[in-house]
Amino acid sequence: MDIVLLGSGNVATHLAKALKAKSENVMQVYSRNLINANLLADAIEAQAIDDVSKVDQNADLYIIAVKDDAIESLASALKNVKGLVVHTSGTTDIKVISAHVKNAGVFYPLQTFSKAKAVSFDHLPICIEAEDEKQLEVLRNLATKLSNQVYELGGDKRKVLHLAAVFACNFPNHLYALANQILVENDLDFNIIRPLIAETADKVMSNLPENVQTGPAIRNDETTLNKHLGLLNNMPELQNIYQTLSDSIKLTLK
Amino acid sequence: MDIVLLGSGNVATHLAKALKAKSENVMQVYSRNLINANLLADAIEAQAIDDVSKVDQNADLYIIAVKDDAIESLASALKNVKGLVVHTSGTTDIKVISAHVKNAGVFYPLQTFSKAKAVSFDHLPICIEAEDEKQLEVLRNLATKLSNQVYELGGDKRKVLHLAAVFACNFPNHLYALANQILVENDLDFNIIRPLIAETADKVMSNLPENVQTGPAIRNDETTLNKHLGLLNNMPELQNIYQTLSDSIKLTLK
Numbered sequence: 194m195d196i197v198l199l200g201s202g203n204v205a206t207h208l209a210k211a212l213k214a215k216s217e218n219v220m221q222v223y224s225r226n227l228i229n230a231n232l233l234a235d236a237i238e239a240q241a242i243d244d245v246s247k248v249d250q251n252a253d254l255y256i257i258a259v260k261d262d263a264i265e266s267l268a269s270a271l272k273n274v275k276g277l278v279v280h281t282s283g284t285t286d287i288k289v290i291s292a293h294v295k296n297a298g299v300f301y302p303l304q305t306f307s308k309a310k311a312v313s314f315d316h317l318p319i320c321i322e323a324e325d326e327k328q329l330e331v332l333r334n335l336a337t338k339l340s341n342q343v344y345e346l347g348g349d350k351r352k353v354l355h356l357a358a359v360f361a362c363n364f365p366n367h368l369y370a371l372a373n374q375i376l377v378e379n380d381l382d383f384n385i386i387r388p389l390i391a392e393t394a395d396k397v398m399s400n401l402p403e404n405v406q407t408g409p410a411i412r413n414d415e416t417t418l419n420k421h422l423g424l425l426n427n428m429p430e431l432q433n434i435y436q437t438l439s440d441s442i443k444l445t446l447k
Numbered sequence: 448m449d450i451v452l453l454g455s456g457n458v459a460t461h462l463a464k465a466l467k468a469k470s471e472n473v474m475q476v477y478s479r480n481l482i483n484a485n486l487l488a489d490a491i492e493a494q495a496i497d498d499v500s501k502v503d504q505n506a507d508l509y510i511i512a513v514k515d516d517a518i519e520s521l522a523s524a525l526k527n528v529k530g531l532v533v534h535t536s537g538t539t540d541i542k543v544i545s546a547h548v549k550n551a552g553v554f555y556p557l558q559t560f561s562k563a564k565a566v567s568f569d570h571l572p573i574c575i576e577a578e579d580e581k582q583l584e585v586l587r588n589l590a591t592k593l594s595n596q597v598y599e600l601g602g603d604k605r606k607v608l609h610l611a612a613v614f615a616c617n618f619p620n621h622l623y624a625l626a627n628q629i630l631v632e633n634d635l636d637f638n639i640i641r642p643l644i645a646e647t648a649d650k651v652m653s654n655l656p657e658n659v660q661t662g663p664a665i666r667n668d669e670t671t672l673n674k675h676l677g678l679l680n681n682m683p684e685l686q687n688i689y690q691t692l693s694d695s696i697k698l699t700l701k
Binding site for chain 2: 260305309310316352360361362365367368369371372373375381386387388389392397399400404405409410416421433434445
């Protein structure tokens, strides 16, 4: 397939490399910023462009991997192409694209991407959506080349999944950061809790989290909860988070 | 070393098996509940007792691995032993034991233990504390037999570490559970977010969490934040948690 990639951020970068590794032909990389376009295009031997009017009109697939609020203007710039135009957003409706182009779809890789770390696509959930079976088949074929976890989801379910992902990824990572803040204030190193973080995640690979909850709140251990709240007296924001999450855990007690 | 283990819960069980695997002689397992004492004692070929007066008085080490509020009464029951008496608690002061016995210490394995899952001790942080160098040496020798991550920490640092562990383990696990609640409500399976959870934890094995935060809050993406809050209209508790944690993430924005 001849593919044009619009975007040069985290999702675009990881997706481009995964496509290249499966010998897909990413012809062009578009970015508003030519330096960024070049950086990614060079890595996958594609053409870099910073003018959307230079997008090849005969590609099979156009992947818009940019910030949510920039998707629509790019879709409208692709209104004359015959190929399939998809976005990679968890929250954006397919209509934001289909309002402008003939063939619209969604190709949403459910993962946290940072430039600092390579990610394998082998088991990476890819959620696809299209408006007819023919286009869905195109996306299914591409997605299954990249990953063995392909989900055909309507927009409503995809948006809920994206919300769940914030709870399962963005919030836990922030809690790791708050833990580190507590450690650093007390001259302790983040290394000391890395095995705990790894095991906490590993445990829910084969169990449901509600069945393996540990800690003072699930034991209704008020003594420890109060000691912890006391230790946070000079960190009111963390104290509030501690109270809020402990209360929520206690709600699950029978 | 001849060891008596007091307790038969998660920490006692995992620790007993790790000691047994290193050929340490766990002579007795005490539990208030003889069935539980038997269950664990049988697994490691020890004697099961449910009467603390039957504790062997000549062991080298007594490990009290019970709920925090039950530690003191067991320590006082051991007032005549000459061996070292330790607890395994993150939050309990060493004085709770040293007030009663001659040789007191702390042997705190920093990990989340569930009966459902085996845990390797090889890299498991063990925090030790004692009141003199001779006793500390005993604990250091035992801890380094089990793990290559042994930390000598005073009580204040250990308590802070336990607090950080709640942020790094108990709270993230609860957020996984809330994510699952959202998924189940929408007929989606927890499997779909397992790779995301694994990658989120894996990312901070080689990065600091504050450097790899992703998601709508750190992008200051008000549109998505408001969409998510809207999706949680009929789950006010989750809406409150979403708002609290997103606000906290936004505080880290420069």
